[in-house]
């Protein structure tokens with residue numbers, strides 16, 4: 001298999017864009033992937049200009065249609081290995097679909113798309129064409145998320161009774177969209193964001209964290225979608241009481257009106273033998289609480305197997321995986337890099353004609369994106385009926 005760095009094409013990312021920048025740092029972190037092309041802006045002239053202004057040479061395209069079409073006849077060394085979609089939610093479906101049909105793997109920002117109908121199409125197409133597809137649920141890329149998943153799913157906390165998974169922000173506590181602020185403007189517009197504002201934007205992260213770490217699904221829910229800022233069309237406060245597939249209960253909650261809260265994503269998991277507490281604003285540590293014992297704090301890179309809680313046979317892959325020694329802090333960019341690193345592995349296998357995993361153990365999948373949309377649509381139905389208990393649809 002070739003050791004040449006993988007070629008990545010951007011969809012979106014020009015003129016004051018946000019999330020493209022953490023991605024581009026993460027992509028270049030290992031030297032084994034690189035951004036080589038981009039359709040960076042909806043206006044074709046600006047798109048080319050923005051590509052010229054990119055901090056290192058990339059090939060600019062007037063549109064993602066042009067970039068995907070050009071790939072068919074590009075020389076092998078210039079062909080794209082995957083595209084990264086970093087546009088607002090309403091520009092996810094079309095480029096993802098076109099890229100898959102052109103034989104290009106897809107790394108797409110969350111939420112997957114605007115609604116469940118689009119999500120159905122994307123899942124079916126990715127399965128039919130067997131194209132690797134990753135969804136950018138950043139926080140799964142923290143080593144602590146992976147280790148928490150091991151702790152919970154190997155039964156070390158006993159039966160899971162209760163989960164509180166939350167993402168609390170304060171940046172939309174006033175009508176920021178009225179100032180024209182780029183990131184706020186499209187997030188509160190149903191045509192560009194989807195049926196839920198806060199829920200679609202960050203409630204889906206809280207849901208994904210719950211599902212990834214516990215391996216449990218939401219089966220039924222009672223939702224309250226609320227809008228505190230006057231005149232806003234979508235919810236800015238999202239509170240969902242959930243029944244879980246093992247009979248446990250959970251709260252999945254998100255808010256964008258809590259002044260002072262920044263990116264307070266966290267999860268508390270209460271099992272019959274103990275509890276786990278994790279917050280992404282302190283992403284290197286996991287706290288474990290066991291009955292009648294002092295709390296234990298596990299730091300990335302500093303876990304000893306056989307310590308009385310973590311068993312001797314804990315997977316070596318998890319114990320040795322850290323990229324830099326404990327105490328040199330990892331954070332947001334490193335989480336993104338871990339997702340791209342795992343996806344790169346699958347894309348390389350796919351290109352070599354081998355079986356690839358894409359199984360949700362190292363990054364979120366197109367199916368996880370479908371579940372996010374199914375959750376949002378079920379929440380909208382329940383909330384419209386004043387929080388009536390409403391069943392989630394059967395997994396696709």
Ligand SMILES: NC(=O)c1ccc[n+]([C@@H]2O[C@H](COP(=O)([O-])OP(=O)(O)OC[C@H]3O[C@@H](n4cnc5c(N)ncnc54)[C@H](O)[C@@H]3O)[C@@H](O)[C@H]2O)c1
Pocket residue numbers: 011012013014015016017018019020039040041042063064086087088089091109110111136137138182183201
């Ligand atoms: N994973 C995370 O932690 C995380 C964090 C923030 C945002 N996001 C997601 O990333 C996506 C982008 O969010 P953002 O905050 O970076 O938005 P943004 O507004 O900062 O950037 C969007 C970019 O897309 C470009 N764009 C729009 N339509 C286009 C088109 N047709 N062709 C080419 N470019 C086009 C815009 O010009 C802009 O450059 C959203 O789906 C959002 O939900 C994810």
